[in-house]
Amino acid sequence: MNFSKLTEILPAGAVLLSEESRRVYECDALSAHRVMPGCVVLPDTVEQVQAILSYCHSHDIPVVARGAGTGLSGGAMPHEEGVLLILAKFNKIIEIDPEQRTARVQPGVRNLAISDAVKSHGLYYAPDPSSQIACTIGGNVAENSGGVHCLKYGLTVHNIMQLKLVTIEGELITVGSHAFDSAGYDLLALLTGSEGMLAVIVEVTVKLVPKPPFSRVLLAAFDDVEKAGNAVAGVIAEGIIPAGLEMMDKGGVRAVEDFVHAGYPTDAEAILLCELDGTQDEVETGLNAVEQLLTRFGATEVRVAQNDAESDLFWAGRKAAFPAAGRVAPDYYCMDGTIPRKHIAQVLSGINDLSKKYKLDVINVFHAGDGNLHPLILYDIAIPGELKRTEAFGSDILKLCIEMGGTITGEHGVGIEKINEMCIQFSDDELEQFHAVKAAFDKKGLLNPGKAVPTLNRCAEFGAMHVHAGKDKFPELERY
Amino acid sequence: MQEKIKIIQDQLANAIEQREPLKIVGGDSKAFLGRNSTGTSLEMSSYSGVISYEPTELYITARSGTTLSEINNTLTEHGQMLAFDPPQINASTTIGGVVATGLSGPRRPYTGSVRDYVLGIHCINGLGKELTFGGQVMKNVAGYDLSRLMTGAYGTLGVILDISLKVMPIPEFEMTCHQLLSAEKALAKMLELSTGNIPISASCYDGEALFIRLSGDEKVVKTSSEAIGMDVLEQAQLFWDELRDYKSSIFNSDNNVWRLSVPLTSVVAVADDSCLIDWGGGLYWLNSDRSAEEIFNMASVAGGSAMLFKGSDRQQEVFQPLTDGLLSLHKGLKNAFDPHGILNPGKMYATV
Ligand SMILES: Cc1cc2nc3c(=O)[nH]c(=O)nc-3n(C[C@H](O)[C@H](O)[C@H](O)COP(=O)(O)OP(=O)(O)OC[C@H]3O[C@@H](n4cnc5c(N)ncnc54)[C@H](O)[C@@H]3O)c2cc1C
Numbered sequence: 152m153n154f155s156k157l158t159e160i161l162p163a164g165a166v167l168l169s170e171e172s173r174r175v176y177e178c179d180a181l182s183a184h185r186v187m188p189g190c191v192v193l194p195d196t197v198e199q200v201q202a203i204l205s206y207c208h209s210h211d212i213p214v215v216a217r218g219a220g221t222g223l224s225g226g227a228m229p230h231e232e233g234v235l236l237i238l239a240k241f242n243k244i245i246e247i248d249p250e251q252r253t254a255r256v257q258p259g260v261r262n263l264a265i266s267d268a269v270k271s272h273g274l275y276y277a278p279d280p281s282s283q284i285a286c287t288i289g290g291n292v293a294e295n296s297g298g299v300h301c302l303k304y305g306l307t308v309h310n311i312m313q314l315k316l317v318t319i320e321g322e323l324i325t326v327g328s329h330a331f332d333s334a335g336y337d338l339l340a341l342l343t344g345s346e347g348m349l350a351v352i353v354e355v356t357v358k359l360v361p362k363p364p365f366s367r368v369l370l371a372a373f374d375d376v377e378k379a380g381n382a383v384a385g386v387i388a389e390g391i392i393p394a395g396l397e398m399m400d401k402g403g404v405r406a407v408e409d410f411v412h413a414g415y416p417t418d419a420e421a422i423l424l425c426e427l428d429g430t431q432d433e434v435e436t437g438l439n440a441v442e443q444l445l446t447r448f449g450a451t452e453v454r455v456a457q458n459d460a461e462s463d464l465f466w467a468g469r470k471a472a473f474p475a476a477g478r479v480a481p482d483y484y485c486m487d488g489t490i491p492r493k494h495i496a497q498v499l500s501g502i503n504d505l506s507k508k509y510k511l512d513v514i515n516v517f518h519a520g521d522g523n524l525h526p527l528i529l530y531d532i533a534i535p536g537e538l539k540r541t542e543a544f545g546s547d548i549l550k551l552c553i554e555m556g557g558t559i560t561g562e563h564g565v566g567i568e569k570i571n572e573m574c575i576q577f578s579d580d581e582l583e584q585f586h587a588v589k590a591a592f593d594k595k596g597l598l599n600p601g602k603a604v605p606t607l608n609r610c611a612e613f614g615a616m617h618v619h620a621g622k623d624k625f626p627e628l629e630r631y
Numbered sequence: 632m633q634e635k636i637k638i639i640q641d642q643l644a645n646a647i648e649q650r651e652p653l654k655i656v657g658g659d660s661k662a663f664l665g666r667n668s669t670g671t672s673l674e675m676s677s678y679s680g681v682i683s684y685e686p687t688e689l690y691i692t693a694r695s696g697t698t699l700s701e702i703n704n705t706l707t708e709h710g711q712m713l714a715f716d717p718p719q720i721n722a723s724t725t726i727g728g729v730v731a732t733g734l735s736g737p738r739r740p741y742t743g744s745v746r747d748y749v750l751g752i753h754c755i756n757g758l759g760k761e762l763t764f765g766g767q768v769m770k771n772v773a774g775y776d777l778s779r780l781m782t783g784a785y786g787t788l789g790v791i792l793d794i795s796l797k798v799m800p801i802p803e804f805e806m807t808c809h810q811l812l813s814a815e816k817a818l819a820k821m822l823e824l825s826t827g828n829i830p831i832s833a834s835c836y837d838g839e840a841l842f843i844r845l846s847g848d849e850k851v852v853k854t855s856s857e858a859i860g861m862d863v864l865e866q867a868q869l870f871w872d873e874l875r876d877y878k879s880s881i882f883n884s885d886n887n888v889w890r891l892s893v894p895l896t897s898v899v900a901v902a903d904d905s906c907l908i909d910w911g912g913g914l915y916w917l918n919s920d921r922s923a924e925e926i927f928n929m930a931s932v933a934g935g936s937a938m939l940f941k942g943s944d945r946q947q948e949v950f951q952p953l954t955d956g957l958l959s960l961h962k963g964l965k966n967a968f969d970p971h972g973i974l975n976p977g978k979m980y981a982t983v
Contacts, residue, residue, distance in 0.1 A: 252825075309743060384687040489768040489769070578762075
């Protein structure tokens with residue numbers, strides 16, 4: 152592949168050809184999967200992106216877009232004969248409109264940088280992935296990222312208004328608008344979560360929301376995971392939509408407590424963190440109701456944060472969950488299935504059984520309010536065969552999620568990681584429909600090839616090995 | 632119902648063979664929307680019924696022919712609602728039509744639009760294939776978001792069979808305040824209020840008075856209404872229902888009724904046309920005999936888009952014309968779902 156022509160399109164220094172400079176970008180946060188990119192480009196104008204894509208299109212060169220590379224599903228894993236198009240230099244906030252409550256930003260702007268920039272107007276950008284200090288808004292759009300506050304404030308798709316994108320042919324197109332409704336098909340929704348498969352996003356208009364005047368966190372301990380799971384459904388049934396409702400199992404609590412000393416009760420089988428926001432009156436009434444309700448559902452202890460500092464401390468534990476997992480094991484593997492809330496307890500117990508079967512520990516720290524699980528499988532990559540076992544364990548968890556009427560990914564995307572499980576969740580006809588949609592944007596299949604949607608051939612091979620073997624594992628459970 | 636699905640598939644197969652387009656009809660309450668379209672009717676109202684509803688999971692799944700009133704009644708019993716406030720045009724309005732047109736009501740700026748609440752769709756594409764996208768859970772990023780893409784696509788991408796929607800609790804308490812104001816002052820007030828921490832759930836200006844609805848915790852609503860300092864409106868429910876269901880006087884005009892969705896802070900050159908402004912300044916309803924070209928141009932200058940909501944000439948484009956780039960993506964997508972062009976062709980745009 153001849154990449155040197157790209158140096159004619161881009162200024163010196165924006166094309167990385169040497170092996171050592173390319174090696175940095177071998178993987179995203181799914182570091183077990185690595186590929187050396189054929190070439191790395193770091194454009195900083197939309198015109199350059201157009202020129203790169205149009206060049207790649209006419210020379211049949213694959214293109215993988217990359218933001219900050221914090222993706223957990225290998226979406227930004229490079230292509231060995233392709234161009235890795237990094238958008239990190241697009242880091243400017245173009246315009247803030249406090250009246251309309253929008254900000255127009257470049258795709259490489261970090262998630263948290265938006266909230267920081269609009270803070271003085273009493274506004275913030277609601278979706279808050281745990282990776283928010285590092286991940287880019289372009290990556291958030293490509294993955295439809297969520298965070299702990301999505302239960303009340305929605306995912307990325309609910310918080311953006313307009314995108315500017317460059318097609319593989321190099322054409323610049325605007326989808327959506329600064330108005331509530333836009334004409335034509337909802338391409339904004341289609342592009343959100345499309346994992347860099349349809350176009351490259353070069354500008355995003357996000358919605359901003361007023362910072363709530365008051366918020367408080369409450370921590371509840373349970374001596375039984377099932378009770379905690381039922382309490383989650385109970386809160387929702389009561390008509391309360393908390394700003395966040397998170398759950399952590401015993402393993403999670405212990406790992407976190409050793410690390411940040413948030414004062415979590417380490418003898419609990421599970422804890423819930425519930426945040427309410429609004430006016431002070433509203434929050435206090437709500438906290439009261441939640442406290443009574445959780446006690447009714449069998450909480451052994453309920454602690455309401457007495458001030459902002461205590462709220463922050465409660466959250467600090469939750470936010471440190473991933474690094475805490477990193478301290479108790481050399482490596483961890485984060486899964487991301489979503490299930491109906493009512494099955495939380497059953498699925499956690501299923502995951503426990505699998506943990507015994509695979510002889511690998513797992514801790515659970517997750518967005519209980521939306522039923523979005525994040526089992527962290529603890530392993531050691533240095534032990535031969537352990538990564539393989541971990542991946543098989545992960546795959547079984549995803550199958551379990553599908554069986555329970557859920558999905559293989561709630562917010563991290565399919566990427567390369569869950570490509571096989573897509574064959575289980577979707578029929579051949581459905582996968583064909585996805586491919587047809589892809590072709591409407593990218594006939595030659597040059598954008599992020601091999602990701603997100605498996606070929607039918609791949610599924611046929613995978614099916615022969617796996618699908619049926621895993622099917623009837625939980626015959627006692629209802630199916631959908 | 633599997634039988635009904637089979638019938639639809641047969642009808643599709645037949646249509647493909649005969650090269651005869653199909654016109655998908657739910658409750659037929661929104662037949663006046665979109666461009667004139669021809670074709671054999673594909674009747675959906677008999678494909679009806681709530682399939683599952685779990686209040687604690689915050690979702691409802693229903694067949695597309697289910698009437699909106701059946702869904703609303705079911706949800707109300709459990710203190711829940713469709714937060715996007717769908718228009719109930721008449722008793723036969725179906726949920727399929729609600730999703731296919733993607734039209735939301737007065738609550739929309741504060742709670743979100745139809746597509747924001749769509750969790751999953753079971754449908755038949757233009758090749759007669761039965762497909763399911765999304766599901767019933769709140770977060771799902773497996774595969775492209777085709778259920779949201781089909782929302783508001785006027786049936787041009789697939790025949791919607793079943794729909795899963797997120798539902799929300801009905802606010803504990805609501806009240807509406809109103810005040811006589813000039814349009815300029817009303818717009819400024821709507822903007823100002825929506826940037827504060829006041830629990831607004833609707834705000835509109837009918838040409839004479841500003842109407843603000845507050846929803847939520849009773850104490851908070853009452854304190855906020857005092858803070859706003861406007862008069863309390865009796866019979867508020869009727870007011871908002873009429874607006875939502877297109878029964879207010881602005882919709883009963885001999886002139887064309889236009890619907891313009893524009894950025895909150897944009898200035899719309901209303902001229903002498905009578906006008907109602909909803910969505911806190913983001914939605915203009917106009918009675919106008921101005922040409923389509925003129926209205927589309929005005930909407931585009933304002934940074935938004937227009938739609939001929941009710942009007943005589945439905946041969947021309949009724950939705951804001953798309954840029955060349957967008958139009959070609961629309962054609963490509965239409966082709967990806969319905970390569971024979973038999974599902975409501977021309978309903979949205981002449982060439983889609
Ligand atoms: C510690 C940790 C915690 C995390 N917590 C969360 C969480 O709470 N919630 C959550 O949802 N995710 C979480 N993530 C996952 C990750 O941060 C998100 O998926 C994030 O949105 C990725 O952004 P990025 O800029 O790093 O994108 P990348 O990893 O660089 O790319 C992700 C995907 O987007 C595509 N892409 C990137 N930019 C563009 C663009 N401009 N145009 C088109 N395609 C593009 C890439 O091709 C790739 O497919 C976490 C990750 C880590 C490491």
